[in-house]
Amino acid sequence: MAAPSSAYKDRQFLAVIGDEDSVTGLLLAGIGHVTAPPDNQKNFLVVDSKTDNAAIEEAFERFTTERKDIGILLINQHIAERIRHRVDSYTAAFPALLEIPSKDHPYDPEKDSVLRRVRRLFGE
Amino acid sequence: MEGLLYNVNNGYIEGIVRGYRNGLLTGNNYNNLTQCETIDDLKLQLGPAYGDFLASLPPNPSTSTLAAKTTEKLISEFRYLRANAVGSLAKFIDYLTYGYMIDNVALLITGTLHERDTRELLERCHPLGWFETMPVLCVATNIEELYNSVLIETPLAPYFKGSLSHQDLDELNIEIIRNTLYKNYLEDFHNFVNTDSDIAGTPTAEVMTEMLEFEADRRAINITLNSFGTDLTKEKRKKLYPSFGRLYPEGSYMLSRADDIEGVRLAVEGVNDYKNYFDQTGLGQGNGAGAGNMSGGAGGDSKSLEDIFLQREMEISKGAFTRQFTYSIVYAWVKLREQETRNITWIAECIAQNQKERINNYISVF
Amino acid sequence: MSGAGNREAVFPTRQSLGLMKLKLKGAQTGHDLLKRKSEALTKRFREITRRIDEAKRKMGRVMQIAAFSLAEVTYAVGGDIGYQVQESAKSARFRVRTKQENVSGVFLPAFESFTTEGNNDFGLTGLGKGGQQVQKCRETYARAVETLVELASLQTAFVILDEVIKVVNRRVNAIEHVIIPRTENTIKYINSELDELDREEFFRLKKVQNKKQRDTAAQDAEIIAKRKAGEQKENDRENETSGGGDILGDDEDADVIF
Numbered sequence: 001m002a003a004p005s006s007a008y009k010d011r012q013f014l015a016v017i018g019d020e021d022s023v024t025g026l027l028l029a030g031i032g033h034v035t036a037p038p039d040n041q042k043n044f045l046v047v048d049s050k051t052d053n054a055a056i057e058e059a060f061e062r063f064t065t066e067r068k069d070i071g072i073l074l075i076n077q078h079i080a081e082r083i084r085h086r087v088d089s090y091t092a093a094f095p096a097l098l099e100i101p102s103k104d105h106p107y108d109p110e111k112d113s114v115l116r117r118v119r120r121l122f123g124e
Numbered sequence: 125m126e127g128l129l130y131n132v133n134n135g136y137i138e139g140i141v142r143g144y145r146n147g148l149l150t151g152n153n154y155n156n157l158t159q160c161e162t163i164d165d166l167k168l169q170l171g172p173a174y175g176d177f178l179a180s181l182p183p184n185p186s187t188s189t190l191a192a193k194t195t196e197k198l199i200s201e202f203r204y205l206r207a208n209a210v211g212s213l214a215k216f217i218d219y220l221t222y223g224y225m226i227d228n229v230a231l232l233i234t235g236t237l238h239e240r241d242t243r244e245l246l247e248r249c250h251p252l253g254w255f256e257t258m259p260v261l262c263v264a265t266n267i268e269e270l271y272n273s274v275l276i277e278t279p280l281a282p283y284f285k286g287s288l289s290h291q292d293l294d295e296l297n298i299e300i301i302r303n304t305l306y307k308n309y310l311e312d313f314h315n316f317v318n319t320d321s322d323i324a325g326t327p328t329a330e331v332m333t334e335m336l337e338f339e340a341d342r343r344a345i346n347i348t349l350n351s352f353g354t355d356l357t358k359e360k361r362k363k364l365y366p367s368f369g370r371l372y373p374e375g376s377y378m379l380s381r382a383d384d385i386e387g388v389r390l391a392v393e394g395v396n397d398y399k400n401y402f403d404q405t406g407l408g409q410g411n412g413a414g415a416g417n418m419s420g421g422a423g424g425d426s427k428s429l430e431d432i433f434l435q436r437e438m439e440i441s442k443g444a445f446t447r448q449f450t451y452s453i454v455y456a457w458v459k460l461r462e463q464e465t466r467n468i469t470w471i472a473e474c475i476a477q478n479q480k481e482r483i484n485n486y487i488s489v490f
Numbered sequence: 491m492s493g494a495g496n497r498e499a500v501f502p503t504r505q506s507l508g509l510m511k512l513k514l515k516g517a518q519t520g521h522d523l524l525k526r527k528s529e530a531l532t533k534r535f536r537e538i539t540r541r542i543d544e545a546k547r548k549m550g551r552v553m554q555i556a557a558f559s560l561a562e563v564t565y566a567v568g569g570d571i572g573y574q575v576q577e578s579a580k581s582a583r584f585r586v587r588t589k590q591e592n593v594s595g596v597f598l599p600a601f602e603s604f605t606t607e608g609n610n611d612f613g614l615t616g617l618g619k620g621g622q623q624v625q626k627c628r629e630t631y632a633r634a635v636e637t638l639v640e641l642a643s644l645q646t647a648f649v650i651l652d653e654v655i656k657v658v659n660r661r662v663n664a665i666e667h668v669i670i671p672r673t674e675n676t677i678k679y680i681n682s683e684l685d686e687l688d689r690e691e692f693f694r695l696k697k698v699q700n701k702k703q704r705d706t707a708a709q710d711a712e713i714i715a716k717r718k719a720g721e722q723k724e725n726d727r728e729n730e731t732s733g734g735g736d737i738l739g740d741d742e743d744a745d746v747i748f
Contacts, residue, residue, distance in 0.1 A: 012585045016633070024572040025560045028615075028624070029631035030605065032579025050559065071586045071601055072642040073453065093649040096601070096642040100549065103557040104186050107550035114645055115546060118539045121652070187561075234577045248573055293633055298574065299614035306618060343618050350621025365618075430566055430622065466565050473561040477554055 011071035011094060015023050015043040015063040017056060018076040021103045026074065043070065057083050063095065070095045077112070078105040088113050130449040134213050137205055138449075141457050144201055145445055149173060149464055150490045157471050158483045163190065166472055170194075187472040194465045200253045205454065212322035216451045218279070219313050220458060224253025225280055226309060230302040232261050233293055236270045252458075255279065267293045267369070283308035300356070303347060303364045310340050310366045323451070331444050331452035338440060340369035341398065342433045348379045348388050349429070370395045401432045431487070438463055438489040463487055497676040510680060521665040528658045528686030530594045538644055545641040549634075556634040559627040566620035575615065580604070582631060586639055596654045600643040603636050653686045692739040 014031040016023055023046050027030075035041040045059040060083060063073045077099045080087045090097055090113075099114075101107035109115050140326040149157075151171070160166040163184050170178055177197045181189060206217050228249040235242040242262040249258070254368075257277035264270035271290035275281045283305045293301060317323050317332040344365045351361050362380035366372070371379065371392065378391035392398035405428060441456035467486035500506040563571065586601045616624040 007679070012587055014584070014586065014639075020572045021557060021560055024575050025627065025631045026635060027557055027575050027579050028560075028628045029635045030583030030628070031585075031635060032576075033582035036579055042579070044576070044579070046572075057556070071588065072639065076636060091649065093599075093646050093653075096646045096649075098638055098642050098645065100638065101553045103560070107546070107553070109543075109546060112546065114542065114648065115642055118542065118648075118650075145708050231573060234574055238577045240577070245573070248570065297614050298578065299617045301715065302619050346619060346621060347617055350614075350617050350625075356614060356617075430620065470561070470565050473558070473565075477558050477561070482558075 007020070010069050013043050013070050014072045014074060015067075015070045015095070016074040017045045017047060017059055017063070017079055018074065018100070019102050019104070020046050020048065020098065022076055041067070043067075047076070053082050057086055060086055061073060064092070064097070072096045072098060074098050074100050076100060076102040076105070077107060078102060080113075081111065088116075127449050133210050134449075134451070137209055137213060138453065140205060140208075140443070141453050145453070145457055145460070147173060148460055148490055149467070149488070151488045154467065154471075154486060154488050157468070160471075160475055161475060163187070163472055166190075166468075166475060170468065186468055190472050191465060191469040194468055195251070198461045198465065201461075202252060202458065212320055213451050213454075215316075215320075216323070216328075217454060219316060220455060221252050221255075221258075222279060222313070223306065224250040225255060225278065226253070226283070226305045228258065229274060229278065229280060229322055230252040230305070231262070232258075233267070233270065233301065234298050236264060236267055237294070237298075239265075239479050277440075280305065280309075282312065300360065300364070304341070305439055306343065307364055307366045310336060310343070311368065314340075314366075314368050327447045327450040330451050331447055331450055332455065335440055335444070335452065335455060337369040337436075340366035341371045341375075341392075341395070342437075344369065344371055344376060344379055345388060345392065345398070346430070346433075348382055348391075349385065352384065354389060364471065371398075400431060401436070403468060405429045431485075434463065435487050438487055442489045460489075498672060498678050500676060501679070502680040502687075504684065507677065507680045507684065510673055510677045511747075514670065514677065517665050517669050517673060521662060521670065524658055524662045524665065527594050528655060528662055531596065531651060531655050531658060534593050535648070535655055538648050538651065542641070542644045542648055545637070545644055549637055549641055552634045552637045556627075556631045559623075559630040563616070563620060563623045563627045566623040567616050571615060571624070578615070584635055586642075596651065598647045598650055600647065601639045602643075603639045605632075672731055 004031045013033050014026075016026050016031065018026070023044050027044065031043070033043045043063070045056070047056060056079060058077070060073075063070050071094065075087070075097065080099050087097065087099075097113075099112050153169070156169050157166060160169060167178050167181060167185070168188070174194060174197055177193045178190075181193060185193075202217075209217050221269045230244050231249060235245045242264075243259075244264065246259065255278060259278050261270060261273050264273050268290045270282070271293055274284055287308060288296075288301060289337055306382070314333065314336045317336070323329050323332075340447070347361060347364050358380055362376075365376045365379065367376075369376070375391050375394055379388060382391055383387045389399075389402050391459055392402060437459060441459045444450070444452045444456035447453075467488065470486050471483055474480060498510075500510070517598075583605050584603060585606060586603050588599045589602055590597045591600055615621070
């Protein structure tokens with residue numbers, strides 16, 4: 001049942017969809033990666049109030065299905081909220097999807113898709 | 125002598141700036157600010173000082189918008205001063221903006237290098253460093269064009285000329301470019317206050333020399349400390365040190381050869397003030413903590429070196445107001461005001477993130 | 491139980507009975523094993539969910555500290571470094587690799603973070619001002635990301651285990667509620683069919699036996715009668731000295747029955 005090892009052995013990057021501060025911090029930690037020219041694909045997306053949901057969804061799609069080198073996708077919880085339907089219907093094991101808090105939006109376990117699944121499983 | 129004619133041209137500005145200075149937040153105000161429970165409270169407390177500028181903020185604004193609004197006040201006041209200044213004071217105020225311009229140009233260079241749409245960058249630029257021809261720079265699509273337009277369109281041309289070629293923009297790290305420009309800027313500013321016929325020999329020259337020397341030394345020390353563990357070579361590092369200041373030339377030379385914090389400490393030994401700062405931070409006393417001691421905030425008893433430098437800068441700026449008939453109060457006021465914005469942002473950040481134990485890490489000199 | 495309907499299509503022979511019995515035994519063993527596996531996985535699963543819960547809370551704290559260290563940077567640098575950082579990102583220093591862990595035959599991938607040496611995109615950030623804070627912030631964030639990676643491992647394990655447990659439970663239930671009852675039914679059916687056959691055979695035998703008994707009894711009676719008649723004749727002969735009875739006369743032999 002477990003995914004064949006080929007499904008994740010190349011996955012060595014983290015990707016992030018977040019607000020400017022979160023992205024800056026995570027990039028400082030050194031997760032930023034830009035693939036070789038000519039396509040210059042970045043593994044991060046900065047979302048501000050002007051970014052529309054379609055762009056977020058597209059990035060989400062790109063990081064989760066198109067790119068095969070991403071092991072973990074980090075997304076700010078308040079941004080996940082904006083594309084909640086996509087996040088909730090995402091069940092694949094790879095890349096792992098992680099909702100992280102942001103500076104202005106403290107973490108709320110009630111909204112987390114995984115934690116909600118946990119709750120449901122234990123019938124709470 | 126200068127007292128006789130100073131007020132003819134500059135009396136108004138001086139009066140205004142002194143008025144602005146009295147509007148700066150005092151220790152008492154800060155005390156009130158730190159007692160706030162929410163950003164809204166904070167906004168309320170800032171009401172008397174910032175009034176209209178904060179009025180348009182939504183309830184519970186983010187710290188960054190708060191910072192933007194407080195900066196806005198500084199900008200509008202600064203523009204007012206600039207509009208009313210004449211003669212050498214106008215030039216002096218222009219000089220103040222060059223530092224911010226360097227940051228803006230560095231930003232545009234970064235954007236152009238990565239083939240971003242630089243127009244989007246304009247709004248990220250610091251408004252104090254705004255110059256009329258800046259949008260022109262955005263037309264440039266490659267680095268050579270940009271280089272040429274910078275040379276033609278900006279007051280920064282002398283800083284580029286001679287030390288940076290357009291290939292350098294491509295190859296060098298943006299931080300090195302920025303610091304090279306800043307070094308040239310400081311030297312030019314220093315030269316200006318000491319040679320301009322209106323300024324040389326006046327209290328302005330005296331105070332500004334002290335301030336600029338301090339700034340130069342601070343940069344030299346910081347660059348040295350921050351370059352440890354990076355691929356910046358000693359020769360390149362040496363080129364970033366301004367060629368004046370209390371450390372120059374012996375201290376600078378020793379700094380350029382320093383390999384570790386101990387080396388920096390030895391280099392600054394010649395200047396008593398800086399030696400004291402080092403002793404205060406507990407740096408370079410052979411303790412293993414090293415640069416890790418830079419706790420950023422005065423988390424414990426020992427302050428970080430940068431905090432001490434900031435504190436010192438504020439004291440010098442405060443001191444500038446004790447002199448009369450000098451332009452340097454404008455410079456001092458801008459610095460004080462910037463620090464105030466930083467303090468407010470810091471306090472807001474502490475409140476927003478529930479880190480009250482660090483909230484007193486602001487620097488207040490009044 | 492839907493009774494006779496739910497059984498396998500086999501001929502009710504002794505051989506298939508043997509087969510069915512083997513099958514039942516196999517199914518029971520399999521059921522036990524799977525049940526145990528499912529329990530082991532569930533135990534693990536519960537542990538993981540508990541750890542996820544903890545880790546998520548921890549993440550909340552860690553990220554807050556990290557965000558705060560970024561605030562310190564903003565304070566020290568006195569400006570926004572976001573754009574510069576975003577543009578100077580080139581190659582990831584912080585990466586993850588995956589390794590496997592075997593839990594009751596399920597391979598759970600776990601992320602492991604590592605930093606590649608010698609590429610430092612932000613070494614010079616804040617060179618003139620705030621460099622120390624930037625370095626410190628990088629360390630803080632690196633630690634935070636490590637926590638995130640840990641959490642991601644747990645979460646992946648959670649997703650995979652969830653899936654596996656579902657499959658295993660489905661199998662357990664299939665065996666428990668479908669295969670075993672059906673096999674039992676089949677066995678019952680075969681048994682009943684065989685019993686039926688047995689009974690029929692028995693009855694038939696009984697019938698045969700009955701008939702045989704009856705016939706034997708009839709024969710016996712005849713023989714006795716004959717014998718009696720013979721005795722009588724003799725007596726008659728002796729007494730009346732009459733001639734022997736007509737053998738082909740009235741005295742017919744009993745039918746021979748085979």
